[in-house]
Amino acid sequence: MSMSVRSRSLLAVAALLLAGAFFLPLWNVALVAPQYPEGLGMRIWINTIAGLKPNDLDSINNLNHYIGMKRIEPESIPELRLMPILVGGLLALGLVAAAVGRRWLARVWVGAFLVLGVAGLVDFYRWEYDYGHNLDMENAIIKVPGMNYQPPLIGSKQLLNFTATSLPAAGGYLIAFSLALGVFALYMDRSRESQAVEAKAPNTSPVTSVA
Amino acid sequence: MTLTRRAGVLAGAGAVLAAAGYMFACAPTTKTSGAGASDAPSRVYVPPGTYDEFYAFMSGGFSGQVGVYGLPSGRLLKVVPVFSQNAENGYGYNDETRPMLMTSHGMVPWDDTHHPSLSMTSGEHDGRWLFINGNNTPRFARIDLTTFETTETLEVPNTGGNHGAPYTTENTEYVVAATRFSVPIPQKDVAIADYAKEFKGTVSFVRSDAPGKMDIAFQVLVPGYDYDLGRPGKGPSHGWVFFTSYNTEQAYTKLEVNASKNDKDYIIALNWKELEKCVAAGKAQTMSANYYHNYYDEATHSAKSERKTSVKVLTPGTCPNSVYYLPTPKSPHGVDVDPTGEYIVGGGKLATVIPVHSFSKLTKAIAEKKFDKTIDDIPVINYEATMFCEVQNPGLGPLHTEFDGNGHAYTSVFITSEIVKYTLPGCEVVDRVPTYYSVGHLMVPGGDTKKPYGKYVIAMNKITKDRFLGTGPELTQSAQMYDITGAKMKLLLDFPTIGEPHYAQAIDAKLIKDKQVKFFKLADNKHPYVARTEGEMDVTRKGKTVHVKMTAIRSHFAPDNIAGVQVGDTVLFHVTNLEQDWDVPHGFAAMGSAHDSELLVMPGQTRTLRWVANAPGVYPFYCTDFCSALHQEMQGYVRVSPAGSSTPISFSIGTPAAVANK
Numbered sequence: 032m033s034m035s036v037r038s039r040s041l042l043a044v045a046a047l048l049l050a051g052a053f054f055l056p057l058w059n060v061a062l063v064a065p066q067y068p069e070g071l072g073m074r075i076w077i078n079t080i081a082g083l084k085p086n087d088l089d090s091i092n093n094l095n096h097y098i099g100m101k102r103i104e105p106e107s108i109p110e111l112r113l114m115p116i117l118v119g120g121l122l123a124l125g126l127v128a129a130a131v132g133r134r135w136l137a138r139v140w141v142g143a144f145l146v147l148g149v150a151g152l153v154d155f156y157r158w159e160y161d162y163g164h165n166l167d168m169e170n171a172i173i174k175v176p177g178m179n180y181q182p183p184l185i186g187s188k189q190l191l192n193f194t195a196t197s198l199p200a201a202g203g204y205l206i207a208f209s210l211a212l213g214v215f216a217l218y219m220d221r222s223r224e225s226q227a228v229e230a231k232a233p234n235t236s237p238v239t240s241v242a
Numbered sequence: 243m244t245l246t247r248r249a250g251v252l253a254g255a256g257a258v259l260a261a262a263g264y265m266f267a268c269a270p271t272t273k274t275s276g277a278g279a280s281d282a283p284s285r286v287y288v289p290p291g292t293y294d295e296f297y298a299f300m301s302g303g304f305s306g307q308v309g310v311y312g313l314p315s316g317r318l319l320k321v322v323p324v325f326s327q328n329a330e331n332g333y334g335y336n337d338e339t340r341p342m343l344m345t346s347h348g349m350v351p352w353d354d355t356h357h358p359s360l361s362m363t364s365g366e367h368d369g370r371w372l373f374i375n376g377n378n379t380p381r382f383a384r385i386d387l388t389t390f391e392t393t394e395t396l397e398v399p400n401t402g403g404n405h406g407a408p409y410t411t412e413n414t415e416y417v418v419a420a421t422r423f424s425v426p427i428p429q430k431d432v433a434i435a436d437y438a439k440e441f442k443g444t445v446s447f448v449r450s451d452a453p454g455k456m457d458i459a460f461q462v463l464v465p466g467y468d469y470d471l472g473r474p475g476k477g478p479s480h481g482w483v484f485f486t487s488y489n490t491e492q493a494y495t496k497l498e499v500n501a502s503k504n505d506k507d508y509i510i511a512l513n514w515k516e517l518e519k520c521v522a523a524g525k526a527q528t529m530s531a532n533y534y535h536n537y538y539d540e541a542t543h544s545a546k547s548e549r550k551t552s553v554k555v556l557t558p559g560t561c562p563n564s565v566y567y568l569p570t571p572k573s574p575h576g577v578d579v580d581p582t583g584e585y586i587v588g589g590g591k592l593a594t595v596i597p598v599h600s601f602s603k604l605t606k607a608i609a610e611k612k613f614d615k616t617i618d619d620i621p622v623i624n625y626e627a628t629m630f631c632e633v634q635n636p637g638l639g640p641l642h643t644e645f646d647g648n649g650h651a652y653t654s655v656f657i658t659s660e661i662v663k664y665t666l667p668g669c670e671v672v673d674r675v676p677t678y679y680s681v682g683h684l685m686v687p688g689g690d691t692k693k694p695y696g697k698y699v700i701a702m703n704k705i706t707k708d709r710f711l712g713t714g715p716e717l718t719q720s721a722q723m724y725d726i727t728g729a730k731m732k733l734l735l736d737f738p739t740i741g742e743p744h745y746a747q748a749i750d751a752k753l754i755k756d757k758q759v760k761f762f763k764l765a766d767n768k769h770p771y772v773a774r775t776e777g778e779m780d781v782t783r784k785g786k787t788v789h790v791k792m793t794a795i796r797s798h799f800a801p802d803n804i805a806g807v808q809v810g811d812t813v814l815f816h817v818t819n820l821e822q823d824w825d826v827p828h829g830f831a832a833m834g835s836a837h838d839s840e841l842l843v844m845p846g847q848t849r850t851l852r853w854v855a856n857a858p859g860v861y862p863f864y865c866t867d868f869c870s871a872l873h874q875e876m877q878g879y880v881r882v883s884p885a886g887s888s889t890p891i892s893f894s895i896g897t898p899a900a901v902a903n904k
Contacts (some may be wrong), residue, residue, distance in 0.1 A: 086761075086822035086823060089822055093795060093796060093821075097871075097872075172872060173871075
């Protein structure tokens with residue numbers, strides 16, 4: 032079944048929106064403490080992690096040595112090399128789906144998008160868990176029994192003197208919007224299809240009555 | 243005791259008390275005045291966490307430094323070390339900054355700062371640099387207002403005391419200076435009694451618009467008087483500078499009396515645009531000289547000294563139509579030019595009027611050659627020909643004048659201890675207010691520019707007496723701030739200052755606060771002994787000198803165990819602060835540093851402590867600036883072995899396996 036021009040256009044726009052993920056940060060983790068009223072923070076980009084301010088990542092790593100947390104080193108996180116390929120692939124597939132205009136392909140695209148999105152969040156959580164729990168207790172300077180330093184996936188959490196706030200950034204919102212637009216395009220097409228079925232019904236009824 | 247008798251006794255005691263109270267009430271007292279305006283608290287209160295409106299740069303006088311204060315609160319923000327060694331952060335002690343104090347007399351660790359002068363663009367403060375003079379061993383300094391550090395010093399040759407300096411021209415083309423003391427030029431062994439014959443003064447023009455390149459552009463040789471204070475012209479008078487002179491009697495002993503005989507001394511007016519032409523035309527003589535230029539290289543975090551051996555000197559005779567004398571009453575001290583550039587206000591230390599010269603009348607008098615006489619090729623212009631007015635009844639001993647930009651001048655009056663406010667061009671005194679006590683300079687924010695901010699006048703006092711809690715014979719110095727927004731001046735605040743707050747300038751905080759350097763980029767650090775990571779830590783021996791390349795980061799030094807130093811060695815601890823964040827300095831001190839103070843190392847910076855190993859043992863070193871929760875753990879040891887010991891140089895942190903080295 033082929034899709035309407037409008038839905039195909041929406042699909043194409045949704046796919047193209049993903050290009051923004053290459054230029055905009057996906058996620059922000061902001062840290063505020065009494066000694067850091069101006070705040071420290073990290074930005075997760077499609078292929079790297081950087082400080083909100085030029086030296087924030089170094090500062091965070093330096094502070095983390097007190098609690099025995101591993102250094103956050105973008106080059107040691109393979110997902111950051113994988114993500115551009117996956118998002119790029121998704122973008123291409125979306126455009127193909129829009130060009131071909133087959134509903135099944137659009138469904139595959141939305142499905143793949145959902146799977147990758149959920150996997151991404153799970154993976155992010157897993158990294159946060161790892162950083163927050165697998166501490167070098169041998170060399171940790173501050174040891175609080177039972178304490179872990181896992182930042183929240185979304186929302187705020189108090190970690191000793193720091194309030195950590197984790198929220199999607201512009202690129203993250205753009206990805207979510209792209210997905211929503213893809214789903215919306217399918218939905219629009221589906222309602223058109225059901226309208227079409229209903230519109231057909233009177234034409235077929237004589238046949239039916241004949242039958 | 244009956245009730246009536248008791249009442250009688252009480253009544254008697256009451257009468258005695260009343261009489262005593264009456265007697266004290268009759269005794270003269272000045273203390274009850276000077277309590278401040280009723281709205282003063284709300285005018286000067288800057289709530290916690292909010293900022294002052296102005297930065298005020300107040301000279302530290304004989305402390306040799308500059309104090310930075312916030313206005314209107316009067317809170318001390320920083321003491322910038324300039325001409326004096328500063329044990330607090332190591333300035334002038336450590337190898338990186340010692341060269342800033344180099345002079346032809348050797349390293350001079352102290353001076354006397356008097357007149358801060360902010361850099362200008364189009365006659366307004368632009369917030370790039372602050373210049374200040376060293377009065378004693380004649381010097382200039384430039385302070386960079388992005389780092390609040392002294393980045394350049396320049397010695398002034400042919401000068402007996404750099405009091406009349408620095409004054410910045412309208413676009414920071416020059417800072418200008420005049421010698422306080424005349425001296426034999428060039429210096430030679432002559433009888434002091436030959437003063438009139440042998441002694442000369444100079445006015446110096448210092449190229450100041452390029453950082454690191456301060457230089458004496460040229461000097462003008464002038465008659466052997468004492469030159470006091472100056473100001474460049476502005477607007478129509480841009481291109482001129484004016485300095486007061488006293489001791490035109492040419493006394494060389496007991497000046498108090500002998501230099502106070504003449505009814506009038508002179509303001510010297512120099513047309514520097516004409517002087518520039520004469521220099522360009524090759525009319526200046528190149529004199530051999532010996533003076534130092536020192537500048538701080540932010541890339542290497544180190545100062546360098548260069549010796550200079552000549553200076554260009556002009557004489558008024560070789561450059562006619564460029565230098566004039568304006569007779570001015572009674573040993574004039576201050577000479578100040580109003581925001582329009584038309585009025586030149588003199589202040590006679592012993593005068594009872596304030597003479598105001600007119601620049602347009604000055605140029606007319608020159609054109610019409612209204613000269614009374616000539617001294618050493620310098621025409622003396624007729625007093626009446628340049629005189630605009632004499633402000634009557636200003637009190638005794640007017641000194642310095644600043645302006646509010648609304649047609650008012652404010653002059654400090656030393657002997658009668660007050661500030662008088664008068665109209666200009668009206669020349670009418672409209673208000674006066676006492677100061678506590680004996681005001682020297684005064685300052686209106688932007689008061690020497692074309693566009694003063696007005697708002698306040700700050701009196702810098704010479705005596706504080708009973709204004710603060712006493713602290714033995716040596717009392718704090720102080721400044722006082724008055725509101726000048728209304729018709730009457732109102733006292734708002736007294737605040738203590740470091741050294742002597744001789745003169746000050748204030749600038750809108752907006753021009754400075756957002757361009758502050760927060761830390762130095764480690765990647766840009768080109769210090770020869772920088773260690774940019776802990777991996778670069780190193781200890782090497784060169785003869786009897788041991789170089790330690792050390793890093794500091796919260797909360798450890800690397801290395802923190804050093805061995806192989808021998809008695810008689812000089813150890814140079816080159817400490818690099820690896821932090822790359824604001825407000826995380828680390829300090830460094832080693833037990834028994836007989837040659838240096840501590841180090842205070844800013845993030846990304848390298849500083850060197852010189853330490854001599856005197857006796858075998860193990861000596862601690864530690865961080866002095868409370869940097870983190872584990873600041874007390876930020877420490878280490880250096881082991882000293884007897885001379886000739888076989889203990890090899892080694893160093894480490896964390897792991898006991900010492901790294902053996904060369």
